[in-house]
Amino acid sequence: MLSRSYSYLQLFLLIASVTMTSCADDVDPLRAVTEQQSQKISQLESLLQQQANKMAAMDTLIQQQAATISGMQTSVQTLTSQMALQTPFVAFEVYYSGTFATVQDHETMKFDVIALNVGNGYNAQTGMFTAPVSGYYMFHTKVTPTDLGEVYLYLEKEGQGVDSVYARDDNYQQTGDSARIVQMAKGERVWLVKDHGEKRIHAWVWSKMSGYLLQATP
Numbered sequence: 001m002l003s004r005s006y007s008y009l010q011l012f013l014l015i016a017s018v019t020m021t022s023c024a025d026d027v028d029p030l031r032a033v034t035e036q037q038s039q040k041i042s043q044l045e046s047l048l049q050q051q052a053n054k055m056a057a058m059d060t061l062i063q064q065q066a067a068t069i070s071g072m073q074t075s076v077q078t079l080t081s082q083m084a085l086q087t088p089f090v091a092f093e094v095y096y097s098g099t100f101a102t103v104q105d106h107e108t109m110k111f112d113v114i115a116l117n118v119g120n121g122y123n124a125q126t127g128m129f130t131a132p133v134s135g136y137y138m139f140h141t142k143v144t145p146t147d148l149g150e151v152y153l154y155l156e157k158e159g160q161g162v163d164s165v166y167a168r169d170d171n172y173q174q175t176g177d178s179a180r181i182v183q184m185a186k187g188e189r190v191w192l193v194k195d196h197g198e199k200r201i202h203a204w205v206w207s208k209m210s211g212y213l214l215q216a217t218p
Helices: 003-085
Strands: 091-102 113-118 127-129 135-143 150-158 160-168 176-184 189-197 200-216
Touching: 135 150, 135 160, 135 189, 150 176, 160 176
Parallel strands: none
Antiparallel strands: 091 113, 091 200, 127 189, 135 176, 135 200, 150 160, 150 189
């Protein structure tokens, strides 16, 4: 009986040994597969990190390019503003034709000869100069009365006097002249008005008006 039990025990141990060997044989391939998968995962993680680094570098480059474009836009705007502020050439010179001209009191002096009108600011029909651009303008006025008379003129801007001219003929030809810098907005007008005095004045270069733009403003 004891001998049979011992045989059973040997058989059991043999089966257990075989089973453990079989399990060990099954575990090794699983461990190998797991290690391979872990290596692949590590490789994928490394690849993802590389891609993330590349995307971060691209984001940085895009931000740099955006900053460059913004700087260029600012430069263009500055240049455009500077170009807009460049002073164009605006000038006019007008006088009366003939030898004498007759001007009534409180009448706008409408010079009929336009010697110069760069910018087309002067209108011979109205006798008014209209500023084509905003800025500071220099105006010169000159008048010479006749017949021992005297004459008073006013330079008006939109109906407000900004300068005056006076001349008197005392047995010789006396000329009155004036120069005035006037700030004007685009579209504002100036004109010369005879306030009172001798009706007849000398024409040509003896009674005239001129002006030009000194500096344009925004």
